[in-house]
Amino acid sequence: MNEQSLFEKYGGFARISRVVLSFYDTLLDSDDIGPFFDDIDMSRMVDHQTKFIASLLGGPASYTDNQLRQLHSHLPIEDDHFDELKVVLGATLKDHEFTDPDIIAVLQEFEKRRGLIVG
Amino acid sequence: MSIETINEQLLRAIGVGVALLDGNSFNFRFHNDTFEEWFGKPEADARLGDVFSELDIDALRKGLKENGGYTGETRFKKKRRTMAVALDFTLTEEGGQEIAVLVCQNITRIRELESMIDSYSMMVERNNRELKREKEQVEKLLLNIMPRAVYEEFKTFGVVTPQLYDPVSVLMLDFVGFTDMVASADPSVTVTELNDIYSAFDRIGEQFGCERIKTIGDAYITVAGLPDPTPDHSKAAANAAIRFIRYLERRNSSHPNQWRCRIGLATGAVVGSVVGIQKYVYDIFGPAVNLATRLQEFSEPMQISVQDEMAATLREHFELANLGSRDIRGFGQKDVWHLLDTAKTMKKAGK
Numbered sequence: 001m002n003e004q005s006l007f008e009k010y011g012g013f014a015r016i017s018r019v020v021l022s023f024y025d026t027l028l029d030s031d032d033i034g035p036f037f038d039d040i041d042m043s044r045m046v047d048h049q050t051k052f053i054a055s056l057l058g059g060p061a062s063y064t065d066n067q068l069r070q071l072h073s074h075l076p077i078e079d080d081h082f083d084e085l086k087v088v089l090g091a092t093l094k095d096h097e098f099t100d101p102d103i104i105a106v107l108q109e110f111e112k113r114r115g116l117i118v119g
Numbered sequence: 120m121s122i123e124t125i126n127e128q129l130l131r132a133i134g135v136g137v138a139l140l141d142g143n144s145f146n147f148r149f150h151n152d153t154f155e156e157w158f159g160k161p162e163a164d165a166r167l168g169d170v171f172s173e174l175d176i177d178a179l180r181k182g183l184k185e186n187g188g189y190t191g192e193t194r195f196k197k198k199r200r201t202m203a204v205a206l207d208f209t210l211t212e213e214g215g216q217e218i219a220v221l222v223c224q225n226i227t228r229i230r231e232l233e234s235m236i237d238s239y240s241m242m243v244e245r246n247n248r249e250l251k252r253e254k255e256q257v258e259k260l261l262l263n264i265m266p267r268a269v270y271e272e273f274k275t276f277g278v279v280t281p282q283l284y285d286p287v288s289v290l291m292l293d294f295v296g297f298t299d300m301v302a303s304a305d306p307s308v309t310v311t312e313l314n315d316i317y318s319a320f321d322r323i324g325e326q327f328g329c330e331r332i333k334t335i336g337d338a339y340i341t342v343a344g345l346p347d348p349t350p351d352h353s354k355a356a357a358n359a360a361i362r363f364i365r366y367l368e369r370r371n372s373s374h375p376n377q378w379r380c381r382i383g384l385a386t387g388a389v390v391g392s393v394v395g396i397q398k399y400v401y402d403i404f405g406p407a408v409n410l411a412t413r414l415q416e417f418s419e420p421m422q423i424s425v426q427d428e429m430a431a432t433l434r435e436h437f438e439l440a441n442l443g444s445r446d447i448r449g450f451g452q453k454d455v456w457h458l459l460d461t462a463k464t465m466k467k468a469g470k
Contacts, residue, residue, distance in 0.1 A: 017235055017239070021228075021232075028198070034198075034199055041201065042200070042203075043230075046234040046238060047235075047238040050235050050239055050242075051242065054239075054242060060243050060246045
C-alpha cells in the first residue's frame with residue numbers, strides 16, 4: 001500500500017491552500033526574495049506556488065526536475081535566497097501546525113531541489 | 120460632534136473604498152481614506168477617467184442611465200502584489216443633483232483563491248488522466264494473460280472460478296531447432312523476431328476466434344471454444360494452424376533466420392483458471408492440452424498433426440492424410456492425421 005502523503009495527512013487542498021496563501025504572502029513581503037516576483041502576474045505566481053507546495057508534500061501533481069530547472073534558469077537565485085526561502089517555508093508550515101518531523105521531511109524535499117533552483 | 124461628522128469619519132475609516140462623484144461630469148466630490156490608500160488622492164478637478172484609465176466611461180454612463188448602477192473591476196500593483204478591486208457604482212440624488220456613489224471592495228484574495236483553484240483543478244485533471252492511462256495499461260496487460268470474460272470476472276470479484284470448458288480445440292506450436300538458434304544467434308534479434316511472430320499469430324488467431332493462452336519460450340498455445348463455446352472450434356483451430364504455417368513460409372522467404380514449427384491439434388476438455396496469487400497467470404490444464412503437446416511431436420517441420428476424433432470433424436472441410444496408428448504417451452494407440460493446406464495441395468496439383 002502507498003503511504004499517505006503529507007498533502008493528504010494535512011487535509012488535502014482545503015487546508016494546504018491556506019499554507020500556499022501564507023507562503024505566498026510572506027514571499028511577497030520579503031525584501032530578499034520578493035523582488036524575484038516583481039514582474040510576475042498574480043495568477044502565474046499562485047499557480048507556481050500551488051504546484052510547488054503540492055509537489056513538496058507529495059500532492060496530486062509534481063513539478064519534474066526539468067520543469068523546476070527551466071522555471072528558475074533565468075533568475076539569479078543564490079544560495080542565500082534559497083536558505084531564506086527555506087526559513088520562510090519552515091515558519092509557514094509551523095504556523096499551520098505541521099509537526100516538527102514533517103517540517104523536517106518537507107525541508108529535506110526542498111533541499112533536494114536546491115541544485116535545480118539555485119544557479 | 121454632529122451626526123454628519125461622525126458619519127463622515129466612519130465612511131473615511133472603513134476598509135471599503137468610497138468615492139462620491141458628480142453624476143454628469145464624474146468629477147470627484149468626496150473619497151475616503153481607503154480609496155486614497157489604494158488609488159492615491161485625486162487632483163482637485165480630477166475626473167473618474169483620470170484615476171481609472173481602463174474604465175469604460177460610456178458603458179458606465181449607459182449602465183447608470185438604464186439601470187441606475189454599474190459594476191466593474193480594476194487591477195493595480197501595490198508593491199509587488201497585484202490588487203484586484205471590484206467597483207460598484209450606484210446613482211443617487213442629493214439636493215436636486217445626481218451623484219454617483221462608487222464603492223470599491225478589495226477582492227484580491229478571492230482572485231488569488233480562484234487562481235489557486237484553477238491551478239489545483241488542472242493538476243487533479245492531469246492526475247486523473249494519468250490514472251486512467253495507467254488503468255488502461257494494467258487492463259491491457261491483464262487482457263494479454265487472460266481472456267476478457269475471465270478478466271471481467273476477476274475485476275468484479277477479485278477471484279476467478281476455475282471453469283471446465285468442454286469441448287475446445289487446443290493448438291500447440293513449437294519451433295524446430297529453437298534451442299540451437301538461441302545459442303548461436305544474437306539473443307535480442309531472436310527475441311524480437313519471436314515477438315513479431317507471436318504478434319502475427321495473435322492476429323491470425325483473433326481472426327478465427329482463437330484465444331492465445333500462453334507462450335512458454337518457443338511454445339505457443341492457443342485455444343478455440345474458450346471462454347465462449349464455439350460450435351466449430353476444431354475448424355477455427357485448424358484454420359489458424361494452416362495460416363500460422365503459411366505466415367512462417369512467407370516470412371522465411373524474405374528473412375535470413377528460418378523459423379520452422381511443428382503443430383499439434385487436439386479436441387477435448389480443459390480447465391481454465393487464474394493461477395498464482397502474486398504473479399497471475401491464466402492457464403489451462405487437461406487432456407486436450409496434453410494431447411496437443413504429444414501430437415505436435417509427430418509433426419515434421421511445418422506440419423500439423425491432428426488427433427483422430429478431431430480429424431473426423433475436420434474431414435468435411437480440410438484435406439487430411441492418415442499417418443496410421445501411433446502410440447501416444449498417456450493416451451494409448453490412436454490414429455494420427457496430418458492436416459494439409461488444401462490451397463497449397465491444389466496449387467501443386469496444378470489446379
